[in-house]
Amino acid sequence: MLVLVLVAFIAGLVTAVSPCVLPILPIVLATGADGDRRRPYLVIAGLVASFTFFTLASVQIISALGLPSSALRDVAIAIIAIFGLTLLVPAVSELFERATGRLQRAGARLMTPSRSGSLSFASVGATDGEPTAPSPKRASIAGGLLTGVGLGLVWTPCAGPILGAITSLAVISPGSSSTFALVLAYSIGAGLPLLAIAQGGRAMMGRLRMRSASKWATKAFGVLVLVTAGLMAVGADTALSADLTSAFPNWTDGLQSLERANPVQAALSQLEGHDQASGQPTPNGSELSDLGPAPEFTGIDHWLNSKPLTLADLRGKVVLVDFWTYSCINCIRTLPYVEGWYQKYASDGLIVVGVHSPEFAFEHDTGNVSAAIARFGITYPVAQDNEFSTWNAYSNEYWPADYLIDASGHIRAEHFGEGDYDGTEADIRALLQEAGKSALPSQTAEPAGAPIAGSQSPETYLGSARQSDFAGAYPGDGTHAFQLPSKLDLNSWGLGGTWDVASQYITATQAGDKLEFSFQARDVYLVMSAPGSVTAHVTIGGVTAPAQGTEDVSASGELTVSSARLYHLVHLPASAQATLTITFDAPGAQAFAFTFGS
Numbered sequence: 001m002l003v004l005v006l007v008a009f010i011a012g013l014v015t016a017v018s019p020c021v022l023p024i025l026p027i028v029l030a031t032g033a034d035g036d037r038r039r040p041y042l043v044i045a046g047l048v049a050s051f052t053f054f055t056l057a058s059v060q061i062i063s064a065l066g067l068p069s070s071a072l073r074d075v076a077i078a079i080i081a082i083f084g085l086t087l088l089v090p091a092v093s094e095l096f097e098r099a100t101g102r103l104q105r106a107g108a109r110l111m112t113p114s115r116s117g118s119l120s121f122a123s124v125g126a127t128d129g130e131p132t133a134p135s136p137k138r139a140s141i142a143g144g145l146l147t148g149v150g151l152g153l154v155w156t157p158c159a160g161p162i163l164g165a166i167t168s169l170a171v172i173s174p175g176s177s178s179t180f181a182l183v184l185a186y187s188i189g190a191g192l193p194l195l196a197i198a199q200g201g202r203a204m205m206g207r208l209r210m211r212s213a214s215k216w217a218t219k220a221f222g223v224l225v226l227v228t229a230g231l232m233a234v235g236a237d238t239a240l241s242a243d244l245t246s247a248f249p250n251w252t253d254g255l256q257s258l259e260r261a262n263p264v265q266a267a268l269s270q271l272e273g274h275d276q277a278s279g280q281p282t283p284n285g286s287e288l289s290d291l292g293p294a295p296e297f298t299g300i301d302h303w304l305n306s307k308p309l310t311l312a313d314l315r316g317k318v319v320l321v322d323f324w325t326y327s328c329i330n331c332i333r334t335l336p337y338v339e340g341w342y343q344k345y346a347s348d349g350l351i352v353v354g355v356h357s358p359e360f361a362f363e364h365d366t367g368n369v370s371a372a373i374a375r376f377g378i379t380y381p382v383a384q385d386n387e388f389s390t391w392n393a394y395s396n397e398y399w400p401a402d403y404l405i406d407a408s409g410h411i412r413a414e415h416f417g418e419g420d421y422d423g424t425e426a427d428i429r430a431l432l433q434e435a436g437k438s439a440l441p442s443q444t445a446e447p448a449g450a451p452i453a454g455s456q457s458p459e460t461y462l463g464s465a466r467q468s469d470f471a472g473a474y475p476g477d478g479t480h481a482f483q484l485p486s487k488l489d490l491n492s493w494g495l496g497g498t499w500d501v502a503s504q505y506i507t508a509t510q511a512g513d514k515l516e517f518s519f520q521a522r523d524v525y526l527v528m529s530a531p532g533s534v535t536a537h538v539t540i541g542g543v544t545a546p547a548q549g550t551e552d553v554s555a556s557g558e559l560t561v562s563s564a565r566l567y568h569l570v571h572l573p574a575s576a577q578a579t580l581t582i583t584f585d586a587p588g589a590q591a592f593a594f595t596f597g598s
Helices: 002-015 019-030 038-065 071-088 090-111 141-154 161-172 177-206 211-233 236-247 253-259 262-271 329-348 366-376 389-393 421-434
Strands: 302-304 318-324 350-356 382-384 401-405 411-416 478-482 493-501 506-508 514-529 534-540 558-561 565-584 590-597
Touching: 002 177, 019 071, 019 141, 019 177, 019 211, 038 141, 038 177, 071 090, 071 141, 071 211, 302 366, 318 329, 318 421, 329 350, 329 366, 329 421, 329 590, 366 382, 366 565, 401 421, 411 421, 558 565
Parallel strands: 318 350, 350 382
Antiparallel strands: 302 382, 318 401, 401 411, 478 493, 493 506, 493 514, 506 590, 514 565, 514 590, 534 558, 534 565
């Protein structure tokens, strides 16, 4: 146990200096803006207490009160916004201090013993039983702690194996002293670097000796905190965290090696009440290995097709957790199989949970996800994992990815990508039989799919953050004029006209703008979006697309771009090499990424 506590503490230290802390950095720095020496300590103490408590109890609180999963985060964002206003508007600061001062004195009344040994109602700082007003120049203890509580609720640390295990333990056994020790060790480890950052902000304010400069800096911090709260309210902080984590070098490899070390995994397995997963068959004779307890669903923004679920509630059932995102062609091709298994085996105890972890910003929108669920005919529960909390808890890296969980809550099989549908169905049947289901429907042989050509064009992103294979020098973000090259090399692409370049997508800015790709495939798909709708025309090798067309492109080559999704542009009789050209009739269409099929 001591080994786990030490590793949890180290994991917290490293997490607090990783890129995922950057979205909350303005708030941490601002905690010393009012010059009160106590404020950074109080805020970080509140953060540690809040993160510890809500990691252990948030699932139970949300379930007991019947609240949406985002309720606690919304309250926390409101607290942070109020904190920003206190730095910006003196009148709000005074009201906040008076309100939190009353909380502080009320607590003191309840906790101060009288001479007779009973609790008295004397106020802190009062004489002859008369309460005194809080000083507006010094932050109340309750105010600092409350700000820290809000910060602890909105911070989503980068998850590794240890935090994933802690989260799972917190849901399965929240009252365990061992679980509490691990969560607290992690929280303290994360809090110490944040305290150093907060003290650095206070020291920076101390150097502004001129009163006018200090007031100006305090107001600037207030604006920064309010902007941060606004970004959190629309979910932009999570997207920023993901982008920053991808952009910065990964210096946590050493920590993850430590977390996955055999002694650490053995100690975790013992704490979780089972033998360490070794890749060996389980004692009941099944050929499926025990890969350890499945992490709990965590950080889910919305549940679709279902009330909120927990793995603890699903004990006794076989659970297939399918990670997907609705614009991923590889995911889309697996959905009929996943839905088919659910329809076939639900009555025998199979539950499918589709964990929707978005790749693009528009996939965070619940309305878009709901429309995709209806479009694909998905009837099983879908968990909207916008902050990648459950994705990280599983240490997942792929779309699509399937984790098959037995009736006792342990992962027994994993599969990444497309294919081997017969194998996955056989594993489902094996675990249902383990759970006591003997009379199962017969397994249907998987139809042979078209082989994937080794030379098939790769997935290609068009935005500046991940672009590749552009024909020419790719410009930075902003609006640029482009000239299509006379010839494109295989798997390269080019632009004609005037386009606006952003990190995730490119936008056509005028009628006649062109997008070309030289591909090797049978099918071509492109993730696109447009405000309202924009028509375009698709040609291959300079002529209208083949008459068989697709569900999105008419026989005359016309395409209408509207909602943000994957569009099927080309379907050829067989895999071939050709050049695709899309000509847009009006501005506004956004293009994200090409994918291909054979």
